[in-house]
Amino acid sequence: MDKVEFKAPTKRIGHSRDMDNFSSSPGYYLLLEFARLGCESLQGAYTRTNTPLKDKNVEKVCTFVKEIAAIFKDTPPSPIRVRFGNTSFAVFYKKLGKALPELLAKLLPEELHPAIIELKYYVQESFGSELRLDYGTGHETNFFVFLCCLFRLKFIPKESMREVLLYAFEEYLQLCRRIQVIYTLEPAGSHGVWGLDDFQSIAFLFGAAQLERNPDDLDPRHCLDFATDLPSPGGDAKYFRGEYLFIDLVDFVARSKSTRLKECAPVLVDMCRKPTWKAVRVACWEYWIDETLGKFPVMQHLYFGTIIPFDLDGDDPELDDL
Numbered sequence: 001m002d003k004v005e006f007k008a009p010t011k012r013i014g015h016s017r018d019m020d021n022f023s024s025s026p027g028y029y030l031l032l033e034f035a036r037l038g039c040e041s042l043q044g045a046y047t048r049t050n051t052p053l054k055d056k057n058v059e060k061v062c063t064f065v066k067e068i069a070a071i072f073k074d075t076p077p078s079p080i081r082v083r084f085g086n087t088s089f090a091v092f093y094k095k096l097g098k099a100l101p102e103l104l105a106k107l108l109p110e111e112l113h114p115a116i117i118e119l120k121y122y123v124q125e126s127f128g129s130e131l132r133l134d135y136g137t138g139h140e141t142n143f144f145v146f147l148c149c150l151f152r153l154k155f156i157p158k159e160s161m162r163e164v165l166l167y168a169f170e171e172y173l174q175l176c177r178r179i180q181v182i183y184t185l186e187p188a189g190s191h192g193v194w195g196l197d198d199f200q201s202i203a204f205l206f207g208a209a210q211l212e213r214n215p216d217d218l219d220p221r222h223c224l225d226f227a228t229d230l231p232s233p234g235g236d237a238k239y240f241r242g243e244y245l246f247i248d249l250v251d252f253v254a255r256s257k258s259t260r261l262k263e264c265a266p267v268l269v270d271m272c273r274k275p276t277w278k279a280v281r282v283a284c285w286e287y288w289i290d291e292t293l294g295k296f297p298v299m300q301h302l303y304f305g306t307i308i309p310f311d312l313d314g315d316d317p318e319l320d321d322l
Contacts, residue, residue, distance in 0.1 A: 136188025207246025
């Protein structure tokens with residue numbers, strides 16, 4: 001890392017015409033490759049039950065997220081009730097920004113401390129917007145990018161990708177759900193009932209990959225077990241809450257919006273009606289590329305630097321080689 005020069009990242013997507021440059025950028029390639037690797041690592045119904053947390057650095061990332069959760073817990077919501085956007089989120093956001101350099105220094109070995117100047121931007125933007133008091137797939141993408149950065153920095157090896165998603169990413173999702181509920185964050189760029197979900201996108205992709213070849217005979221339609229406005233699909237998906245990412249995501253939609261999924265989440269219902277988990281994974285992959293990576297209103301907020309570059313400098317970068 002001695003030869004790598006880290007720098008404060010900048011936003012490079014300032015106009016819709018920049019999206020073509022983004023889709024051919026090395027940063028775009030790195031995100032696709034990291035997502036592909038994540039899907040491959042989860043296929044075969046790997047869960048926390050059958051995947052013990054062994055990697056000490058992944059454990060440190062989990063602790064890092066828990067330390068952020070402690071800042072959230074120490075920042076109660078304002079008693080002034082509003083439909084969307086409790087103003088205490090902005091207080092949490094500022095506290096997080098102030099604490100991040102120290103938290104990242106605790107997380108990383110000293111030789112990676114120069115990278116903090118880039119990493120802190122992605123973590124800061126992972127939980128919502130201070131100004132708009134909202135959260136959406138762009139914020140989820142920032143945490144995904146943060147994990148990709150740790151992989152590129154060789155802080156997390158390829159062999160631990162499964163643990164990263166089952167433990168660190170899941171820890172992040174659980175914290176985000178609490179933040180969304182307590183601070184009543186508005187869905188950022190939501191398509192309403194015509195979107196897959198108000199808040200998450202790539203989480204559904206990883207969840208579908210995890211359920212491919214699952215030994216519990218869970219079909220996509222079993223997730224409709226959470227709906228009260230559809231015929232019972234049989235099975236008992238609710239029994240597997242806490243085991244599978246996709247089931248937890250559907251459960252949160254049902255609890256936070258309505259159990260009338262056909263009415264409030266028809267796109268999600270259609271996804272659950274696909275014949276196989278492979279078909280769901282492919283559809284979620286396309287949805288993530290089209291509705292997150294392919295949307296200017298989402299990607300205009302993403303930062304680019306040395307770890308996640310926008311401009312091509314030589315050959316395409318290798319995912320695990322900075």
